Amino acid sequence: MKKLRIATIGVGRFGIFHLHAFRQLEEVLNVELVAAAEIDVSKHSAIKNDFNIPVYSNYLEMIEKENLDAVSVATVDYQHKDIVLNSLLHGLHVLVEKPLDTNSIGSFEMMNIAKERELILQIDFHKRYDPYHIEIRDLVNKNKFGDFLYGYCYMEDQIVVPRDWFKTWVNKTSPAWFLGSNFIDLISWLMNSRVKSVYAKGQKNKLQKLGLDTYDSITSMLTFENNAIITLDSSWVLPENFSSIVNQGFRLIGTEGIVEADSHNRGTTSCFTSEKGIRNHNSGFMHLEKNIYGKPRYVGYGIKSIQHFIENVVHLNNGLKLKDLDGTYPSGLDGHEVTKAIEAIHLSIETGVAIEVQNGNELCTKVV
Known part of the structure; x- marks a missing residue:
């Protein structure tokens, strides 16, 4: 069985730990970290040297060239939507850092495309793993x-x-x-x-x-x-x-x-x-230790939440259906609910009134 091919988009302050989490999984699962995309070219050399993978400035070029199965997205908040949508439309499973989006229309669209295409859209709400x-x-x-x-x-x-x-x-x-x-x-x-x-x-x-x-x-x-x-x-x-x-x-x-x-x-x-x-x-969130061979590795619930995404992709690759995983991971629906709530928080600040958070993709409305 071919190895699942994984990449990360956005290798900044936290995205670097996505790379570590995926590289460590190569030891225990049939997966391979194959590439990264990062718009800051000054970081490319260090990433290449540390992980021995190609680094792209354009994430779409990476997706087109690397024959990927899954990506993680660790860019700044407001960039999530286009990257996640393009990844899903290319048939990739997606892990994205919170918040899913800063607009409920965008989070609703991402959630539904993932569902329609039977793809995992998982949010890195790591506090669930504590x-x-x-x-x-x-x-x-x-x-x-x-x-x-x-x-x-x-x-x-x-x-x-x-x-x-x-x-x-x-x-x-x-x-x-x-x-x-x-x-x-x-x-x-x-x-x-x-x-x-x-x-x-x-x-x-x-x-x-x-x-x-x-x-x-x-x-x-x-x-x-x-x-x-x-x-x-x-x-x-x-x-x-x-x-x-x-x-x-x-x-x-x-x-x-x-x-x-x-x-x-x-x-x-x-x-x-x-x-x-x-x-x-x-230290329970994340810390560095060595395995029995003296090789450094990151452990903690901050790493576990990232790796859980790949474990889910492996389950699907082994024959499980997306519905079999319902309720076992932070889903696109969970991310959408959080986006709606925070959108309502900002609307309440702006209007000075309480805001009702609607179901589905309805816009937030004033409580009468």
Whole structure:
């Protein structure tokens, strides 16, 4: 049986880990990382040297030449739609970083083309793969919490993220798109319930003074179909000497139980004379170790979520149908639901009213 041929589109700050994840799978599955596409030509030489693969400036040229079976997309948010659609139309299975799209019409189109063509469209909502979160979902499925009533979640980045990492395109995104999407999917998945309405407020202050036209923070009140009310804070203006790049956590309260998860401080803290401040570690997300042959490899739920996509493609190649995988991975439908919710968050900020999140591809509408 021929090896499945895989490539990555967008080899930036996180796309590089897609390459590592796929290369490591070559040791255990009948798959091969064969190419990458990256518009920044200054990165090509390092990628070629590290992975021994061709690197294309034009992803369409790569798709045409490399006889691929699947691609992952790790470009900036607003570029996802065209790349994902073109990949699906070429018959490729697709993994895409969150959010699926920053427009619900686009996410709906991607979701439906994948479904029509029996192709996997998987979203890298890696928080579903965190073993702490998996345990909480197991408790939910055992009805330990009763009916969910309310909760709170937060995800906050250091200011280096919008100011330094994303400064060339930060005006096309927001903390809700980049950060809030993680927790909207996680809470929806944990409670098995979609967002039905949103009321939100946003703050523009510090970043605007730096010449960056995006929100410092967004606070949203999300009402789910199970009637639980969840407050979500997303921001990216924490001081750069904060103890980690991201501060995050959540709590859920039901009629019969409560759970609290501090995803920032998981028990390991360090401080050194050679470095400033205290550092918190989340090694469970991703860390580097060596296998029995002394070869470095990345492990953690941040890698597992990427590799799960290829495992699904292998299952399909071995005879499973797409419907056999329903509910086992973050799908195009899940990505579409998150896009609709965040679209509603921004519409609520702009209009000052609560927004109803419609089913299907209906546009968000004002709650009367």
